[in-house]
Amino acid sequence: MMSQMIxxxxxxxxxxxxxxxxxxxxxxxxxxxxxKIEKKEKRGKK
Amino acid sequence: MSTAIDLIHMSGFxxxxxxxxxxxxxxxxxxxxxxAKNFEPxxxxxxxxxxxxxxxxxxxxxxPHEGLLWRFYHYGIxxxxxxxxxxxxxxxLTDFGPLLANPKLLxxxxxxxxxxxxxxxxxxxxxxxxxxxxxxxxxxxADGPTTIYLASKLAPHLxxxxxxxxxxxxxxxxxxQPPIMxxxxxxxQRQRVMKTMRKVGxxxxxxxxxxxxxVVILLIPPSAPLMAMFMLGxxxxxxxxxxxxxxxxxxxxxxxxxxxxxxxxxxTMNAEVFLKPDVLFIFFxxxxxxxxxxxxxxxxxxxMNLFLKEENKINxxxxxxxxxxxxxxxxxxxxxxxxxxxxxxxxMHAMGPNVAGVIGTVMAAGIFLSLIK
Numbered sequence: 001m002m003s004q005m006i007x008x009x010x011x012x013x014x015x016x017x018x019x020x021x022x023x024x025x026x027x028x029x030x031x032x033x034x035x036k037i038e039k040k041e042k043r044g045k046k
Numbered sequence: 047m048s049t050a051i052d053l054i055h056m057s058g059f060x061x062x063x064x065x066x067x068x069x070x071x072x073x074x075x076x077x078x079x080x081x082a083k084n085f086e087p088x089x090x091x092x093x094x095x096x097x098x099x100x101x102x103x104x105x106x107x108x109x110p111h112e113g114l115l116w117r118f119y120h121y122g123i124x125x126x127x128x129x130x131x132x133x134x135x136x137x138x139l140t141d142f143g144p145l146l147a148n149p150k151l152l153x154x155x156x157x158x159x160x161x162x163x164x165x166x167x168x169x170x171x172x173x174x175x176x177x178x179x180x181x182x183x184x185x186x187x188a189d190g191p192t193t194i195y196l197a198s199k200l201a202p203h204l205x206x207x208x209x210x211x212x213x214x215x216x217x218x219x220x221x222x223q224p225p226i227m228x229x230x231x232x233x234x235q236r237q238r239v240m241k242t243m244r245k246v247g248x249x250x251x252x253x254x255x256x257x258x259x260x261v262v263i264l265l266i267p268p269s270a271p272l273m274a275m276f277m278l279g280x281x282x283x284x285x286x287x288x289x290x291x292x293x294x295x296x297x298x299x300x301x302x303x304x305x306x307x308x309x310x311x312x313x314t315m316n317a318e319v320f321l322k323p324d325v326l327f328i329f330f331x332x333x334x335x336x337x338x339x340x341x342x343x344x345x346x347x348x349x350m351n352l353f354l355k356e357e358n359k360i361n362x363x364x365x366x367x368x369x370x371x372x373x374x375x376x377x378x379x380x381x382x383x384x385x386x387x388x389x390x391x392x393x394m395h396a397m398g399p400n401v402a403g404v405i406g407t408v409m410a411a412g413i414f415l416s417l418i419k
């Protein structure tokens with residue numbers, strides 16, 4: 001039982017941190033893409 | 047005369063037990079806190095009234111298949127309808143701007159979830175089984191609907207006490223968090239002014255709920271009901287083209303489901319279930335969970351600062367907002383920061399980890415559901 005608890009705790013903490021890290025990466029990529037699109041639009045207007 | 051005696055026997059007066067009276071006092075306590083102290087009134091008031099209703103002899107409002115409140119409970123909570131609908135409303139109310147402006151704040155929301163797992167472990171040491179420990183641990187996420195959702199799936203008999211513990215501690219954030227914040231930070235750290243946030247564009251705001259839905263649900267499929275509704279609500283808000291739906295999700299829908307959530311949750315707390323030593327342990331462990339999550343959030347902020355350049359360093363107080371008591375814990379961070387430095391406006395910085403905490407708690411609950419059968 002104790003080993004199951006340890007396994008769940010380790011899997012839980014690492015699962016949340018991996019999820020957050022993936023979300024962080026995807027946010028960074030999304031923001032980078034949006035920035036590029038906005039700059040392109042501004043250049044197009046000029 | 048005999049008719050009068052029959053009537054008295056048919057009434058509930060003769061069947062009032064001391065346990066019921068104790069529960070009435072608990073109910074009056076919640077109603078008092080909601081009305082006189084304004085502590086989470088939207089939830090504590092219906093929960094308090096639900097407790098009162100569940101402890102009136104012969105009312106049988108929670109009688110399976112017949113009672114009115116049982117129907118609310120069964121079709122709303124056991125069928126997992128209400129918590130996701132609450133998330134739809136919360137999503138429509140949430141501004142992810144501060145998080146998108148400074149995405150590294152996401153890690154604070156994730157870090158605060160460590161408190162959930164510390165408590166999960168502690169609850170097991172107190173004799174709770176694995177499923178019960180998971181439900182008690184998730185109280186540390188400070189997210190009522192997620193606690194209710196997880197409890198309804200893993201340990202329905204703990205639903206009432208865990209939900210009430212979660213909402214009570216959420217109301218007590220201004221009392222629980224500051225001592226830990228002072229204990230884990232120096233005066234100089236609390237005075238740190240964070241860099242002004244950049245402006246977040248409309249396209250980023252629209253893409254975030256879509257991207258977050260894909261990433262989180264692919265990684266942790268059991269989190270889908272809560273995550274999907276949360277992000278759908280946010281997409282309503284940010285798209286700007288469905289103002290009626292956005293308005294309905296934020297107001298009418300959220301208000302209606304709050305009623306249908308609060309009253310039956312309170313009604314699960316009848317004297318036989320509630321007046322047990324286990325419930326005291328749950329309240330104690332819930333407080334511990336809340337404190338542990340606050341501490342781990344601040345701890346992660348300290349660790350992040352070791353790797354950040356001086357101008358990008360985070361005020362460690364914002365780590366405390368990693369628990370997802372939105373927006374209460376962000377307000378507490380603002381209050382403590384302002385007390386130390388009159389020019390220190392941390393509210394928007396703290397909103398980042400605050401909303402990240404909601405996502406983190408949903409992930410933690412999804413992982414529990416994946417691993418505990």
